[in-house]
Each structure stands twice: as structure tokens, then as C-alpha cells.
Amino acid sequence: MLYRLWNHAAKGTDPVAEFIEGSEAAGYDGAERGHIDMARARSGGLAGGLCAIYITSGHLDFGKPDERGNYETPLSKPLERQPSLDIALQMAAIALRIERAGGWNICRNSRDIAAAIEAGKFAAVLHMEGCEAIDAELSALETFYAAGLRSLGPVWSRNNIFGHGVPFAYPMSPDTGPGLTEAGKRLVGECNRLGIMIDLAHITEKGFWDAAKLSDQPLVVSHSNVHAITPVARNLTDRQLDAVRESKGLVGLNFAVGMLRPDGREDANTPISDMIRHIDHLVDRLGIEGVAIGSDFDGATVPAEIGDAAGLQKLVDGLRDAGYGDGDLAKICRDNWLRVLASAWHE
Incomplete structure (x- = not known):
């Protein structure tokens, strides 16, 4: 969301007004309207979430599927730190301005x-999402923490000084390259000390195991699905x-259709039943306490039946029809996130 608001600000739009009044009111429609603003969040019952500072790689040339639907997208080139830091600070400023205008509260603990x-x-x-703005000495991490940063993914789907990301590819194992670097291992340790949740959504399988060995936090993968159902590199074994x-x-x-569909295709006509199929497998493997809503709003093509944040209750209704009771839904939609955040934040 912050990337979209920042990108539109470069076109002359007030990002604060866009979130509070809506992208449509700001003159955007179609894909540029994005998935979330204050009104649509309220309409869908979305009370909060991770709001990502994300630095784009520019135009990412996604691999074209062959006759079997297989594709592989080369990793984006690493980003330079100084421009990344400038953009990250601009996005953090947008977040703080939205808070001052009453559009949201930046939450630093469970009480918030x-x-x-x-x-x-x-x-x-x-x-x-991707720590290109952070230096190897981790000095900038302290500054972003003071500004309210409470969650990070060491890498996006590209490599940086902290580790290696997985490509967008189907079918492919998540074991695509090296894991955390020495700087990445220090980053994990410092996040443990400060109380910043570590998100393993885009990292290689080796990086996942490196973090599992080093971190004292619950392992969190904020927006990924089941590799056994949809064997894209971004999904989990x-x-x-x-x-x-x-x-x-x-x-x-993850609501991204290419990570939900068994055929891995980028097709918005993906039924909610595909989402529930992944949730069923996650519940079988993790227990009801280990499953949550990740979405990837503003970062992916989502099922047309959901559309945007206003359509979230359609997934809730589908889960209820599939046999999930009110207690289960409370855990999936809210309580499990609150539990792991509190644990990562030393509460």
C-alpha cells in the first residue's frame, strides 16, 4: 500500500487524501486504484495489517508460460542502497502523515x-519488505525502529547484502540458492533484540532454515501458500x-492467484475454493493456531470474487460454509496474528 501511495504522490496525488478519501476520489481506477483504502478496509472488516515499505525493482519481466504453463522469471538485479534509503524514508514519512491526519494509528505494541x-x-x-534501505552495520534499523518499524522481511524476490530471494517461477522448489549472509545473520539477531518480527515470505529455503536456527521468535511467513498444491518457488514445502x-x-x-491455482496461472477467475483448499492444508499441517490471512493486497492479482479489501468477508463466508466455526475464524482472521506479534515484540 505504501508503495502505491508513494508512486501516486510522484504523479501529484496527495497520498494522505488518497488513503482517507479513496483512490477513486483521487482519480484512479482499474489496477491503479489498488486494493485498499480506509473505506474499503472498513467495508471488508479489515481492522489493520502490515503496511509495507517496499522498493520496486522497476519493470519486472515476468517469464511467459510455455504450453504446459511453466515459467521462470529471472531475479531482479540488486538495488543500490542510497536511493533505496531515500525512498524508504519517503514512505515512512507518508505513514507518519497518515497517522497525523487521523487515517490510521501506527502500532508499536499490542496495546496500540x-x-x-x-x-x-x-x-x-x-x-x-526487502531491507535494501538498511546498512550492513544496522544503524538505519535503529532509526526505522524509532519511526515505528515492527516487522521486516530481510529480502524481497531479489538478492541483497542480507540474503537471497526466490524467483517467481512454476514449477520450482524454494531451494533456489544460498541463504542468509553474515550481515543477514546479524540482522536476525538485532531484530530479536529490538523486538522486530522477522518475515520469511520471499527468502530461499536455505535462508528460511538459517533464520529458523538463529531466531528466538516464532517463524512467520506473512504471505505464502502450500507448495504441495501450487509448486511455485514462493510457496512453502x-x-x-x-x-x-x-x-x-x-x-x-497469499491471495495471489498464481500462488493459489494448482496450474500456477495468472488468472483472476480463480475461485474462493482454491483459497480454502490452501487454508485446509495449512490447518492440517500447522493446526488452527498457525494459519492467518496474508492477502498481499496492492502486490498481486487477487481472485475476482474478492476484488479488494472490501471483499474480504466473501472469504470469511466461504470458510464458514466449509465448516470453520466462529472460534476458528477468530483465530485465522485476528487472534493468531496478535499472538505472534506479541511474541516477537517481547510482550
Whole structure:
């Protein structure tokens, strides 16, 4: 979401007004309208979430599927740190401006989340997806922490000084390259010390196991799905899911259609039943306490039946029809996230 608001600000749009009043009011429609603003979040019952500082790689040339639907997208080139830092600071400033305008509350602990929900404010947890803005000495991490950063993914689907990302490819194992670098291992340790949740959504399988060995937090994969159903490199093997369960962590369902469909195709006409199929497998492997909603709003093509944040209750209704009771739904939609955040934040 912050990337979209930042990108539109470069075109002359007020990002604060766009979130509060809506992308449509700001003159955007279609794909540029994005998936989330204050009104659509309220309409879908979305009380809060991870709001990502994400630095784009520019035009990513996705591999074209062959006759069998197989494709492989080369990893994006690494980004330079200084421009990445500038952009990350601009996005953090947008987040702070939205808070000052009353559009959301930036939440630094569980009490902040509870207070935001009680006040009817969007509970924004500042997240960083790919740490190109952070230096190897981790000095900038302290600054972003002071600004409210409470969650980060060491890598996006590209390599950086902290580790290696997985490509967008089907079919492919997540074991695509090396794991954490020495700087990445220091980053994990410092996140453990500060209380910043570590997200393993885009990292290689080796990086996943490196973090599992080093981190004292529950293993969290904020937006990935089941490799046994959809064998894209971004999805998780059953062995990885077992490790998440053992750590009392969670996996958030990714709404990206190419990560939901068994054929891996980028087709918005993907039924909600495909989403439920992944959730069923996650529950079987992780237990109900290990499954959550991840979405990837503003970062992927989502099923047309969902559309955007306003359509979230359609997934809830589908889960209820599939036999999930109110207690199960409370865990999947809210309580499991609150538990792992509190654990990562030393509460």
C-alpha cells in the first residue's frame, strides 16, 4: 500500500487524501486504484495489517508460460542502497502523515493495536519488505525502529547484502540458492533484540532454515501458500510448514492467484475454493493456531470474487460454509496474528 501511495504522490496525488478519501476520489481506477483504502478496509472488516515499505525493482519481466504453463522469471538485479534509503524514508514519512491526519494509528505494541481497534482506527504495523534501505552495520534499523518499524522481511524476490530471494517461477522448489549472509545473520539477531518480527515470505529455503536456527521468535511467513498444491518457488514445502508449527509461528494466506491455482496461472477467475483448499492444508499441517490471512493486497492479482479489501468477508463466508466455526475464524482472521506479534515484540 505504501508503495502505491508513494508512486501516486510522484504523479501529484496527495497520498494522505488518497488513503482517507479513496483512490477513486483521487482519480484512479482499474489496477491503479489498488486494493485498499480506509473505506474499503472498513467495508471488508479489515481492522489493520502490515503496511509495507517496499522498493520496486522497476519493470519486472515476468517469464511467459510455455504450453504446459511453466515459467521462470529471472531475479531482479540488486538495488543500490542510497536511493533505496531515500525512498524508504519517503514512505515512512507518508505513514507518519497518515497517522497525523487521523487515517490510521501506527502500532508499536499490542496495546496500540487494541486501542486502534477500540477507536475504530486502522491498526497499521509498519513493515519493510526487502531491507535494501538498511546498512550492513544496522544503524538505519535503529532509526526505522524509532519511526515505528515492527516487522521486516530481510529480502524481497531479489538478492541483497542480507540474503537471497526466490524467483517467481512454476514449477520450482524454494531451494533456489544460498541463504542468509553474515550481515543477514546479524540482522536476525538485532531484530530479536529490538523486538522486530522477522518475515520469511520471499527468502530461499536455505535462508528460511538459517533464520529458523538463529531466531528466538516464532517463524512467520506473512504471505505464502502450500507448495504441495501450487509448486511455485514462493510457496512453502510441508517440511517448512512443520518447522513453522514447531516454533508456534504462522503462515498468512497469499491471495495471489498464481500462488493459489494448482496450474500456477495468472488468472483472476480463480475461485474462493482454491483459497480454502490452501487454508485446509495449512490447518492440517500447522493446526488452527498457525494459519492467518496474508492477502498481499496492492502486490498481486487477487481472485475476482474478492476484488479488494472490501471483499474480504466473501472469504470469511466461504470458510464458514466449509465448516470453520466462529472460534476458528477468530483465530485465522485476528487472534493468531496478535499472538505472534506479541511474541516477537517481547510482550
